[in-house]
Amino acid sequence: MLTFGLVGGALRFEHAILLPEDRRTAFDVALISFVLVSVVSMTLFVIAGVGYVQLTDRGQDMAVVLMYVAVALLLGGWAQTLNFLALREKEFRLTANAKILRAVTLSIAGVTGGFIRPAGATLMLADIIGKLAALILFLKKFWRQLAAHASGAALSRVLAAAKTYRRYPMVSLPGSMINTATFSITPVMVAAHFGLAVAGFYALVDRVLGAPSSLLGTAVGQVYMTELADLKRSSPGRARALFIRITVTQAKIALLPIILIAVIGPSLFALVFGEAWRDSGEFIRPLAVLYFLSFVVTPIGATLTVLEQQIRQFWWDTSRLISILAVWGAVGWFDLSPMTGLLVFASTMSVYFVAYLILCHSSLARLAHT
Numbered sequence: 001m002l003t004f005g006l007v008g009g010a011l012r013f014e015h016a017i018l019l020p021e022d023r024r025t026a027f028d029v030a031l032i033s034f035v036l037v038s039v040v041s042m043t044l045f046v047i048a049g050v051g052y053v054q055l056t057d058r059g060q061d062m063a064v065v066l067m068y069v070a071v072a073l074l075l076g077g078w079a080q081t082l083n084f085l086a087l088r089e090k091e092f093r094l095t096a097n098a099k100i101l102r103a104v105t106l107s108i109a110g111v112t113g114g115f116i117r118p119a120g121a122t123l124m125l126a127d128i129i130g131k132l133a134a135l136i137l138f139l140k141k142f143w144r145q146l147a148a149h150a151s152g153a154a155l156s157r158v159l160a161a162a163k164t165y166r167r168y169p170m171v172s173l174p175g176s177m178i179n180t181a182t183f184s185i186t187p188v189m190v191a192a193h194f195g196l197a198v199a200g201f202y203a204l205v206d207r208v209l210g211a212p213s214s215l216l217g218t219a220v221g222q223v224y225m226t227e228l229a230d231l232k233r234s235s236p237g238r239a240r241a242l243f244i245r246i247t248v249t250q251a252k253i254a255l256l257p258i259i260l261i262a263v264i265g266p267s268l269f270a271l272v273f274g275e276a277w278r279d280s281g282e283f284i285r286p287l288a289v290l291y292f293l294s295f296v297v298t299p300i301g302a303t304l305t306v307l308e309q310q311i312r313q314f315w316w317d318t319s320r321l322i323s324i325l326a327v328w329g330a331v332g333w334f335d336l337s338p339m340t341g342l343l344v345f346a347s348t349m350s351v352y353f354v355a356y357l358i359l360c361h362s363s364l365a366r367l368a369h370t
Contacts, residue, residue, distance in 0.1 A: 007176045009037045009077040011169035015305055017084040018229040019165070027149040028161040030085050037077030045070035068124040075131035082138035087226045094141055095222060098134040106130030171310035175317040182321045186345070189328040194338045201280035202342070204273065209261070209284065209291040212254075217298030220246065224299050228306050232367065240364040246299055247357065254295040262288040286343035293353040303360040307367060312359060320352045 010033035017033070020026045048066035079098070086094045109126035187206075191199035224246050231239040261268065262285050269281030304313040327348050331341040 007180050008173050009040050009073050010034075010081060011036055012172040012176060013162070013165060013168050014081045014084045015172065015302070016165035016168050017081070018088050018225060018306065019232075019308070020161070021233050024149070025157075025161050025164075026085070026088055027146070028153060028158045029165060030081055030146070031150060031153060031158060032162055033081040034078060037074060037081065041070045041074035041077065044073065065124075068128070071128055072124075072131060075128060075135050079131060079135040079138055082135070082142055083222075085142060086138065087222050088229075090226060091141065092223060094138070096219070098137045101137055102130040102134040105133040167308065167310045171314050172305060175310065175314035178314075178317045178321050182317070182324055185324070185328075189331075190342075193328065193331050193341060198283075198338045201277070201283050204269070204277060204280045205283050205287060209258075209287070210294070213291065213295040213298050216253075217250075217295060217301075220250070221299035221301060225302050225306055228303065232306065237368045240361065240368055243300060243303065243360060243364050247296055250296045250299060251292075254292050258288050258292045258295075283339070283342060286339055287346045290346035290350050290353075293350050297353045297356055300357075300360060304363060307363050309363050312363065316352070316356060316359060320349075323348055323352070 013029055013036065014033045016029050017026050020029065045067055048063045048070060051066065052060050052063035079102075083095055083098065086092075086098075106126050106129070109129040110123060187199060187203060190202045224242070227242055228239055231242060265284035266278050266281035269284075270278040273280070304310070304316075324345070327345050330336075331344065336344065
């Protein structure tokens, strides 16, 4: 629930912060994001509070979880908005420090809380503390600027900014929800079709191979988004060269490691994680191409959004989800083995990643000729 909330709490307006030519409009869009996140999170908190008063036992437990989601959404949504503002200002060190501070604070709070009182509530509190730490770091940089801008903001100008970037809530938001659902459904389908043991093997592979794509890809992607938005405004003809440079560099970084891991995966997993996890290494082989392409595509994943090609992005997200659901339906219908089923899944996802590269390249080529 929190994942979907962070994706849609600001109706994707935070992504539009990178686009305006003037700084004032960018801050207007940031204000829109702050207000939307605040309204959504406070509404959820009130609903949870009413539920806590009216319900008993398990109902109250669920209400407490919803309260956590509301607070985490508020802190995380504000920090996410400020992160985009920092990217626009090219404060890359600030964004990196905020991410590190959140991770360190979360770990310390989680371990400390675990010793004092091991419980789910402790983990939720640790997550809130981590998000709060990152938010405070961002606010130290932007608080005065935001306060000064908010005091002089005109409602008509803010509404005009919302109208200008209306495609973000209208098109990008449902597309992003669909994208989140696509990635969320895969572990569930693996467990449903092949059992918890295979799901555990898949989860370990996904954590080992997906972590570099997530960490490095996200870091590179934030810089890429900022540079692409700048080039879109000032020098559209150079945008395609940036895209090609990033994808080629990512491919060069990932190619040899992914081949090596695919070859020695079972032995490597047995050595590092224990003999019981050797089978997990076997699952690397049908998934290797997928993770290679994921590493290449992750940094440029916001290309169509930055180019305001949200409809193209929406249909790509939608068709991919439909295809993945069809794949898992076929896996069950034909009673495919785990290896074969994951190979079909990975092949389908890989085709969509290649299609996305082609879509981005063609969109950038058109931008160069405008």
